[in-house]
Amino acid sequence: MVDTHTHAPQYPNNGLGHSLQLLEWLDELTFPLEKQFSDDEYAREVYGQVVRRNLAAGTTTACYYGTLHVPATLTLAEVALEAGQRALVGRCSMDRASPPDYVEADCAASMASTHEFLDLFPRFCANTPLPLNGSSNGTSNQPLVRPILTPRFALSCSPPLLAALGQLAEAKHLPIQTHISENGAEIAAVRKAFPAAPHYAGVYDAFGLLTPRTILAHGVHLSPPEVALIARRGAGVSHCPTSNVNLNSGAARVLALLDAGVRVGLGSDCSGGPGTGVLPALRGADAMSRILAFEGRAERGLSIPELFYLATRGGAEIAGVDAGSFEPGREFDALWIRPRSPGFWAGGDTRALFEKWLFAGDDRDIGAVWVRGRCVSGAPP
Amino acid sequence: MVDTHTHAPQYPNNGLGHSLQLLEWLDELTFPLEKQFSDDEYAREVYGQVVRRNLAAGTTTACYYGTLHVPATLTLAEVALEAGQRALVGRCSMDRASPPDYVEADCAASMASTHEFLDLFPRFCANTPLPLNGSSNGTSNQPLVRPILTPRFALSCSPPLLAALGQLAEAKHLPIQTHISENGAEIAAVRKAFPAAPHYAGVYDAFGLLTPRTILAHGVHLSPPEVALIARRGAGVSHCPTSNVNLNSGAARVLALLDAGVRVGLGSDCSGGPGTGVLPALRGADAMSRILAFEGRAERGLSIPELFYLATRGGAEIAGVDAGSFEPGREFDALWIRPRSPGFWAGGDTRALFEKWLFAGDDRDIGAVWVRGRCVSGAPP
Helix, strand or coil: CEEEEEEHHHHHHCCCCCCCCHHHHHHHHHHHHHHHHHCHHHHHHHHHHHHHHHHHCCCCEEEEECCCCHHHHHHHHHHHHHHCCEEEEECEECCCCCCCCCCCCCHHHHHHHHHHHHHHHHHHCCCCCCCCCCCCCCCCCCCCEEECEEECCHHHCCHHHHHHHHHHHHHHCCCEEEEECCCHHHHHHHHHHCCCCCCHHHHHHHCCCCCCCEEEEECCCCCHHHHHHHHHHCCEEEECHHHHHHCCCCCCCHHHHHHCCCEEEECCCCCCCCCCCCHHHHHHHHHHHHHHHHCCCCCCCCCHHHHHHHHHHHHHHHHCCCCCCCCCCCCCCEEEECCCCCCCCCCCCHHHHHHHHHHHCCHHHEEEEEECCEEEEECCC | CEEEEEEHHHHHHCCCCCCCCHHHHHHHHHHHHHHHHHCHHHHHHHHHHHHHHHHHCCCCEEEEECCCCHHHHHHHHHHHHHHCCEEEEECEECCCCCCCCCCCCCHHHHHHHHHHHHHHHHHHCCCCCCCCCCCCCCCCCCCCEEECEEECCHHHCCHHHHHHHHHHHHHHCCCEEEEECCCHHHHHHHHHHCCCCCCHHHHHHHCCCCCCCEEEEECCCCCHHHHHHHHHHCCEEEECHHHHHHCCCCCCCHHHHHHCCCEEEECCCCCCCCCCCCHHHHHHHHHHHHHHHHCCCCCCCCCHHHHHHHHHHHHHHHHCCCCCCCCCCCCCCEEEECCCCCCCCCCCCHHHHHHHHHHHCCHHHEEEEEECCEEEEECCC
């Protein structure tokens, strides 16, 4: 399963934030925690647990935000590689509208750190691509762990920084992850900060940050023109339902995104969302879509195949990785599921067992996890 | 925590039913499973696991539906008592509109079974009330496990059966549990079956089944006159959000119920709802209420104190048990929580730890469970 949006340093805050909205939550809970990752020992300890717990919960690929710190974020990449988790790891670029003790001085300082991060990445994280059997679409022989440009979100990046990141992404064909249209107050602030842009998506587009290698987290309140633009640019949306409930952000219109041709995956968005791994996000997407349907706010809920697609191949597509399904030529990522959790009652045919795990099981039912053919958590049967 | 509505025999179907609506779900999944409880050995095996798993998940009091079988349902009561779980155990009354091989012949046959069940109950389940310290409101010195009248729902009971159960409830001051207003097709069928009744709640009221000792499960589509009637009669509503999502039933208006003075608790409604224990129901109630709020369908979401109240004292109130809070004089039911699950990160003050468990923890974090002062699951610190 592919987690297309999660914040590794926020893991210790899992479950908090219930009564807050996004911008308060950043100030009160999130920035103070992330600041602590200036301590690389702390980072190593937290990230070790984060990667192990996510792997055990079935996250074969994770798109991680780190913090603004170069050493801690390299540590995250190193830890993921050592554990055998496929990961995109991003150092946050944020040169404004952040706390005075957790911000980069300016665009130049921020870009210097990004270049340092990218330069050191291969040395810290010497992951040679495996010679894999016959995949031909060019994404397979990638390193297991790769860097991803990470403008935190429009508000925390100056226009020169957004422009510099857009140019760098194009020059080096780098993937990009950022947030978009999560919360009403955030959207209003973006409108004020970028009065010339037609809308939130237009801000990123103006700086060359909407690409087929871009992951946009949330997309709760996107307008139809924004959806059309995102589809045209081939960017992906990471749907983070548990986070959108926890932070009172709203309900992304997943069916409308899919109908418009936008590629969509799921994100746990830890700690915005309280669950561990992709399964709670799948269930959150299910519940949210069905509540919208029976309240007359959407035509229908998401089906089981749609939900499972979002959690696997849908996520792999927007993360640009050649896994997430068992089609020939793809890398072998897999979970072995057998009943252990109290809600998952053995019995029934394969389809029944599949549904039982999706809706009543948990990480205890995952006996083993393979990434790129290697067993990286648990033990094979 | 108090589970005010759950079907013990349906536990093996946990996680199924996603694409079905209530009446299809009964025919395709539920009745065929419940039929198997004519085999008392099977019942003993399933119920043993159900009670143990529910206790370990923190359910100190459970309002159980059994099946229509007298021996299997007595077994459920016996198993709960042996395990030390406080329980209300009901044998389903259902003399029509059910499968030919899973139905009672008529009102007389049904009432004969109910009387047999009530007569045998003390013998199978010889649970003397404990002499407890100074509780004065009369509910405390109850047996730990008690019988509850269980007309399955209006459609599956003939008018004479509903009338007989109402009279019996009054004569013996028995508690009652049934379903109400869960799903559109069900409500339409009730209207057709009881054309003289003003509404669904009116059906039960006409037969003396709306009492202060009545638990009404679901109440998704109750009209304001029904809500007012239920409040006037002092009956309680068991809110079953995970079931209402899983079976596409709809969103109960919990705030409107509370505002009207209706007493409300939570129900896991296994296997309508896929979660184990009350915690998933609490999270479902949270998510549903907040989605309604940010979609403009409700004034606000439920607060953490409200959610926790529903899961504990609110449930205890509608189940008529003198537990569910740590006020002096109440029976001592408690959970000892310490971090073990992968989503629950230790650290923070007591309030933070409380919120972390509610929203990111699970049953693994429950170190021990006490019911009426006795440790019945896990081991004390």
